[in-house]
Every structure is written in C-alpha cells, then in structure tokens.
Amino acid sequence: MKTVIILPTFNERANIASIIEALQHVFMDIDHDMHILVVDDRSPDGTAEVVRSLQADWRNVHLIEGRKVGLGAAYIRGMRHASTALRADVVFEMDADFSHRPQDVPRLLREIESGADFVIGSRYVTGGSIPKDWSRLRRLNSRGGNIAARYIAGISGIKDCTAGFRAIRTSLLRRIDFTALRVDGYAFQVALLHAALEQGCSIKELPVDFIERERGESKLGLSDIFEFIKNVWWIRLRSSRTFMKFAVVGASGIIVNLGFFTLFMMLGLNKYIASPIAIELSIVWNFLFNNYWTFRGRKTHDRTRVRGVKFNLVSVLALGLSYATFLALSFSFPTVPPQIHQLIGILPATLVNYFLNAYWTFKQIKPVQ
Numbered sequence: 310m311k312t313v314i315i316l317p318t319f320n321e322r323a324n325i326a327s328i329i330e331a332l333q334h335v336f337m338d339i340d341h342d343m344h345i346l347v348v349d350d351r352s353p354d355g356t357a358e359v360v361r362s363l364q365a366d367w368r369n370v371h372l373i374e375g376r377k378v379g380l381g382a383a384y385i386r387g388m389r390h391a392s393t394a395l396r397a398d399v400v401f402e403m404d405a406d407f408s409h410r411p412q413d414v415p416r417l418l419r420e421i422e423s424g425a426d427f428v429i430g431s432r433y434v435t436g437g438s439i440p441k442d443w444s445r446l447r448r449l450n451s452r453g454g455n456i457a458a459r460y461i462a463g464i465s466g467i468k469d470c471t472a473g474f475r476a477i478r479t480s481l482l483r484r485i486d487f488t489a490l491r492v493d494g495y496a497f498q499v500a501l502l503h504a505a506l507e508q509g510c511s512i513k514e515l516p517v518d519f520i521e522r523e524r525g526e527s528k529l530g531l532s533d534i535f536e537f538i539k540n541v542w543w544i545r546l547r548s549s550r551t552f553m554k555f556a557v558v559g560a561s562g563i564i565v566n567l568g569f570f571t572l573f574m575m576l577g578l579n580k581y582i583a584s585p586i587a588i589e590l591s592i593v594w595n596f597l598f599n600n601y602w603t604f605r606g607r608k609t610h611d612r613t614r615v616r617g618v619k620f621n622l623v624s625v626l627a628l629g630l631s632y633a634t635f636l637a638l639s640f641s642f643p644t645v646p647p648q649i650h651q652l653i654g655i656l657p658a659t660l661v662n663y664f665l666n667a668y669w670t671f672k673q674i675k676p677v678q
C-alpha cells in the first residue's frame with residue numbers, strides 16, 4: 310500500500326527537518342511504501358530549501374510549491390498530486406509542527422488496513438486530549454468549531470470534525486469534487502469530512518493527544534474563522550431541505566416585514582412604532598408557514614398549544630433582538646434609510662429563530678435505536 314503523508318507548510322523551517330526525520334524513523338517499522346509530500350507555499354523563511362537539502366538523503370521525500378492561498382488549498386493541491394502523480398493508495402493529513410505525533414501514524418494506518426476509508430486522529434473521543442495549557446479562547450474556538458459542524462452543518466456521529474490528523478483512502482478522494490467544496494482555508498477539514506460522509510464511506514475515530522507546538526507560530530487567522538462560519542452554513546443550505554424551506558419562509562417574511570413597515574410609514578405612523586409591529590407580523594406569518602409546511606412532518610413532544618407558547622417566547626426574543634438591532638443602527642447611522650436598519654435586524658433574529666424553533670419548539674422525538 311503506497312502511503313503519502315502530506316505536510317502542508319508555511320514558515321516551518323524550525324520544524325520541517327525534525328518532523329521528516331521523526332517520520333522516517335517511524336516508517337522503519339511500517340510494512341508499506343511510505344512517502345512524505347511537503348506542500349510549501351513559498352515560505353519566506355526558506356522551508357522549501359531545507360526540504361530540498363533533505364531530498365538528497367531521502368528518495369521518499371517529495372515537494373510541491375505554490376502560491377499561498379490557505380491550508381485547504383494546499384491540502385487540495387497535495388491530495389491531487391499524491392493520488393495522480395504519486396499514485397498513492399492512502400494519504401495522511403498532518404501538521405508539520407509536531408502537534409500530531411509521528412508514532413501515532415501506524416495506529417491510524419492499521420485502521421485503514423482493517424477496512425476504514427477515513428480515519429480521524431480524534432482529540433474528543435475517550436482517551437484523546439487537547440493541551441492542558443490551552444487558553445479558554447483556544448478551547449472555545451475548537452469546541453465552537455465542532456458544535457457548528459454538528460448543529461449547523463449537520464454532521465452527526467463524529468466527535469472531532471475539525472481534526473487535522475487523518476488518514477484517507479485515495480479511492481474515496483477520487484470520488485470527491487474538490488472544486489465544489491469551495492474552501493481555501495481551515496474550513497477544508499469540515500468540508501472534506503462532510504463530502505466523505507456524503508459518499509457513504511466507513512469512518513473511524515481513534516484517540517490521539519494533540520501536542521502544542523514548541524517552535525514557530527500558529528497560522529490560523531481571522532479569515533479562516535469567517536470562512537469556517539460561511540462554510541458550515543453553506544453545507545447546511547445545500548444539505549438540509551428543512552433549512553431550505555425555512556429560508557424560503559424567511560424570505561417571504563422579509564417581504565411581509567418590509568411591506569408592512571413601508572405601508573405603516575406611508576400611513577403616517579412613527580418609524581419606532583412601525584418597526585416592532587412589522588416585525589411581529591412577519592414573525593406570526595413565519596410561524597404559521599413553518600408550522601404547516603417546514604416542520605409539518607415532525608413528530609414533536611409537545612401539543613400544538615405548548616408549541617404555540619414556546620413559539621411566542623421565541624418570537625418575543627427574536628423581536629427584541631431585531632428591534633434592538635434596529636435601534637442600535639438607527640442611532641449609529643441616522644442618515645441611512647430606516648429600511649436598511651430594519652433589513653439588517655432580520656439577520657440575528659432569523660438565526661435565533663431557526664435554532665430555537667428547530668431544536669426546541671419543533672424538536673423531533675428521537676427514533677428508538
């Protein structure tokens with residue numbers, strides 16, 4: 310079995326030689342054709358130079374270089390190269406900074422040998438761990454990413470959706486359209502996992518300890534976080550018919566909201582009074598539409614009466630949120646037309662509305678397993 314460990318690098322001069330050596334050491338006990346592919350984005354610190362000098366000693370070290378677009382773009386380039394030019398059967402995703410331990414490679418590979426298509430080195434299954442000294446923010450970021458992958462993108466049954474240490478069969482990768490994933494950064498991890506699940510592959514999670522890097526800096530940036538949020542919603546939009554219906558209802562609600570708002574203003578009503586009434590009317594409209602269409606097929610715990618009460622509570626909260634946004638924007642940007650403030654106020658209200666209604670008001674009774 311030809312196996313290629315893909316190491317994306319950006320300014321990893323301090324780590325690259327030692328991680329390659331550590332991997333070579335581990336390879337000695339593995340009974341497969343083991344290779345390393347460094348995907349470097351022309352690191353200014355000269356990471357590629359170090360790799361080239363190591364290539365003189367190791368025939369199984371490969372290097373491709375490109376323009377820096379992001380971690381996902383680097384992995385896509387690496388995976389394409391590994392499965393076509395290098396004809397790999399299995400690829401690994403792995404950080405070059407020792408966050409993932411080289412000695413865990415054989416364990417993940419054994420799981421592939423036993424038939425899995427996709428093996429995750431997981432920090433969040435029993436036996437796995439994240440660094441004890443991770444800051445609250447870092448933990449929140451990692452946990453939040455997994456919660457978003459689960460509840461927004463709808464990936465269920467996987468504990469570590471954002472893991473960056475994984476072994477994947479190229480037979481699976483060849484069935485995936487990378488361009489359709491539409492991701493360049495760290496969001497790639499969740500996008501690829503979701504695409505793999507859509508292919509109906511066999512996925513395994515094995516516990517690993519994630520080690521904090523000692524040299525160099527993390528490259529996770531703000532743009533990665535924004536792309537991550539965009540991506541989980543994009544997955545949701547494509548894969549969830551319920552959310553599609555909710556979005557259609559929401560769009561019709563926007564027309565109701567802005568229509569009534571404009572009508573009331575034309576009738577001479579003060580805009581601060583017209584706003585909440587228009588919001589409330591659109592919420593009632595949305596509820597009726599959702600109740601009799603979007604969530605119609607759901608078996609819920611509650612009777613319609615209780616659902617009605619819950620819906621009203623959610624409505625008040627959404628109304629408050631929408632109106633607070635309207636007020637804040639009106640005071641901050643008084644010259645902008647009030648319709649714009651009213652329109653922006655719909656956004657936070659819609660998100661809160663959807664989650665509370667989908668997971669509380671219309672919570673589905675779980676089928677007995």
Ligand SMILES: Nc1nc2c(ncn2[C@@H]2O[C@H](COP(=O)(O)OP(=O)(O)O)[C@@H](O)[C@H]2O)c(=O)[nH]1
Nearest residue numbers: 317318319348350379380383404405527528529
């Ligand atoms: N080629 C390439 N590698 C990247 C890029 N961003 C991050 N990396 C590499 O991907 C791996 C994981 O990144 P790291 O900064 O350790 O992320 P963290 O572990 O989440 O803090 C490291 O080996 C980085 O050098 C990029 O844009 N291009």
Ligand SMILES: [Mg+2]
Nearest residue numbers: 404406408522
């Ligand atoms: Mg790292």
